Amino acid sequence: MIIKPAKLHGGLWRTYEDHRMATAGAIIGLRVPGIEIENITVTSKTIPEFVTLWESMLKGKA
Numbered sequence: 104m105i106i107k108p109a110k111l112h113g114g115l116w117r118t119y120e121d122h123r124m125a126t127a128g129a130i131i132g133l134r135v136p137g138i139e140i141e142n143i144t145v146t147s148k149t150i151p152e153f154v155t156l157w158e159s160m161l162k163g164k165a
Contacts, residue, residue, distance in 0.1 A: 113139070114139070120145055128143075
């Protein structure tokens, strides 16, 4: 198998209803423009206020 690096690009990040996948997608979205998380609300399983905290952080208010 030969793996050649390529530039990362945005797209839909599928969470499969898994809070860990949603969190990973959010973190990757910090570096890769255009990432859209399929269902970010699944993060409420571990951090009910995740969406609010994340949005505050992105606005520089965290």
